[in-house]
Amino acid sequence: MRARDAILKRLRERADGPLSAPESDFAVVTHRGWSQEERLARFERWIASVHGEVVHTPRETWTEALARVLADKGVRRLALGKEHPVAAEARRALADAEMELVDVDRDIEQWQREQFERVDAGLTSTRGAIAETGSLWLWPTPDEPRLISLVPPIHVAVLDADTLEDTLFDVVEAHGWADGMPTNALLISGPSKTADIEQTLAYGVHGPRELVVLVRHPAATEEQA
Template sequence: MSARERILKRLRERADGPLEAPESEFAVVTGRGWTPEERLARFEHWIASVHGEVVHVSRADWTVRLAEVLRDKGVRRLALGRAHPVAAEARAALADGEVELVDADRDIESWRREQFELVEAGVASSQGGVAETGSLWLWPTPDEPRLLSLVPPIHIAVLDAEAIEDTLFDVMEGQDWAAGMPTNALLISGPSKTADIEQTLAYGVHGPRELIVLLRHP
């Protein structure tokens, strides 16, 4: 029996009976009742307030706008996955362009220097958004590892408008996070930022200096 199993066994055999989940009141973290339009407006307001940029696109032509963003930002090396539909569509649209497509589905040890020194942007799908805080939530996979959104100077996130929910609680409940979560779940609110001992806020010190959200509409 492992140490973990022994600890759990002792907890189950407590002298004062088995452990039970306490009753909790969650009303304070849900029930906003916003319309889809209000939800979108709040999401954009809050993510823009921390230097995030939202670009409204249609699902039909989002890759055209992606190419425009890459050109406007001077991106020549873009890291992305392969299997996810977002990555597959981006690869097909950029295959004949001037941007070098860098495979992200590799062991980090095989391309650490390339990722940290040469890649200028990373594009990745977002599972959804939180209107209340202007946040994205991502579940990294081997195809789209977490470093794809944490290391390149520019993080380009692709988010479907209908995947934005009112609060984080609504996301957790609606997506049934209790039934299973990945090793890493990322909540992203704007580009990387930090404040030193003098409380001077700086962006891009420990991660992306820019966050661009391609917000796809039907």
């Protein structure tokens, strides 16, 4: 009998029953108790500290903010999905703009070189963000594959202000990752960066050199006005 099989046999034949997992105290990674305003302020501070750019916009006019960002960045070819509401709204808003909208729902082998050499920016939705670390979290889909956030020189991400949560643990627990985590869950905390042996930090070497987060805010209620 192999050593592995012998160990497993001893575990199965334990006289005092099967082993149970010890109770865990997760208090250290949750229960921050921040308000929505505090979460947003922390998120913006952390992501700006690593050269991420945050643009605030009302939910109703976010595509106008998107158009301004793209114009300011000189974007002429934008990669984006078709089915997600963010992509669909962007396509309608940019239909008459002097910009080519690049379809991404293709086999990567058919347009790999085009994506790496000719696309100026990629637009994606987000599932939410983490205040504690200043991180976006995305679940790529065939409509919004992960490469449009990882390859183009500029990544424009659309974030709803009310989807921020305190910690990564809160995200995992609230959204049931244990029961249905995708094969690719992306945590993005700024543009691509790397450092050489002399610790000189460089941006955009292995991915986007710029990250722009469009934070969409709901319309103010009469009480808030």
